[in-house]
Amino acid sequence: MERNEVYAALTEAELAGKFHWIIYVAKGKRTGHKIHATTNGNTTPWQFEAKSWDGPSSVAAVAFLKIGHIADDADYSHLVRCVEDIPMSIPENQRARESKFTCRVWFKEAIRTLNEIGLFVKCDDVDALEAELIQKTSAAQYLRGGGEGSRKVLTAVAKKAEAWS
Template identity: 35%
Template sequence: MSHPNSLDVGDILAVLFSRSELDTFHWTICVPMSSKVAAKYHAKNSGDFWWFEDPVPLHSILTSSTVAAAIKIGTMDPTYASKDVLRQYLSPISMSTPAVDQEKEPRFTCRVWFREAIRILHQAGILTCTDVDALEEECVEHAKANQAALPTWGGYMHFVSQYSV
């Protein structure tokens, strides 16, 4: 764990943001574009309607007041890091629970989208993660320890995954 004051261009990060309800998080994949901002890939919702946010927004995760954990899950050549570098893989993800997750999570959420995004990036050879369940558990463990509503919240914290490279 570290509290860096800059992002590393070329990293691929799982970033979990605290929500108003304790122990729940907004799940995203972020790719730093500079030392201060990252492209934020995620599923958004309004009520029961879900969509992939496009155009892909830039986010200042280092100074976010709700960031719980940023876990490095992969690396890419920094010269290819752009706001749209993963868009072709992540924007087509269906906003419904894939068959592989139906038993675990019948209702679609941003976490379900994240799990499918990891599988797609693994299949495309962009990162290596053979155990999405273990990665999810690891991310939750880091995020629960640093929720924005807790008095111990430490702001941006960076970890390196044991389950994805």
Template identity: 30%
Template sequence: MAALNGNTLPDSVYVALDARPKKDEYHWAIVVTNTHNAPDLYHASNLTGPWQFLTRAIRRSSDFSMALIVLVKVGTVVVENKPDISSAIQQVPADDEPSRRTGEAFSCRIWAKDALAHLAASGSAVLEGDVDALEEMARRYAADYAARAETGEGATIVNSPTIGARISGATTASGDS
């Protein structure tokens, strides 16, 4: 994978969107950085069979999926509750059952939204907006940065996202849009 365009920030919560075969469809994951800016990735996957919760440490940009399009900062870790953030995420079921929060059919996107909502409700993170607004914002950034990632220019990190605003300069942004 090409280098990431931008850098993550410490004690932050990101949504990671990876390309999928169909246009405007993405694999959704959550990335949380610690005080030392070391990210951990959390997601629900059914690539090897039934849906399951997966997590892994990201220590180099090559540890991210080659299909990664964008990391969008959606929240900040509440430092006092940081030890609980991983266990809070793991409490969100990845079991192919409808969302206990909304009743929507299970998918990696629904799992990520439920996990974000749980992080906020548990006091583990402060989100930049409600989960539906964050989803729409992340989709817009993914659509705008997809061509850049798919042509080998690498994934983009967005640290100052704007909910509801049109994204401009996607082809030249440094990742701090």
């Protein structure tokens, strides 16, 4: 991982095949910032959070798929400003598809927002990106099994998203 690369980071949730969805901006190979919607382990209502995180070292980390890049003259705070005011509710245009608000719903809206403003992540089909992320992360979760020493984390480049050039 290189400085200012933007990743979709998926971490394990309570059920196999279900994940917590995070936008991760690398500071270096092992450290970065996570940007996401969280309930802090169901102790608070949904809220926006942006903070330092050693994502690749996290026990719950399953996959990091590169989806974009922040220009060298900017930093993660510029991306944060673009997504921090996204409501913690199902977007009007997603109500027929989504039955409840989750971090995945917020993540998808954040990607749509970044694509619409033409910064950091270019993704014309967020649903296709979602399907790719689920498929690759589910496969990675299956391959690592559940035994001790199975901490291998998938790091790859997503095909359905890229950096704006």
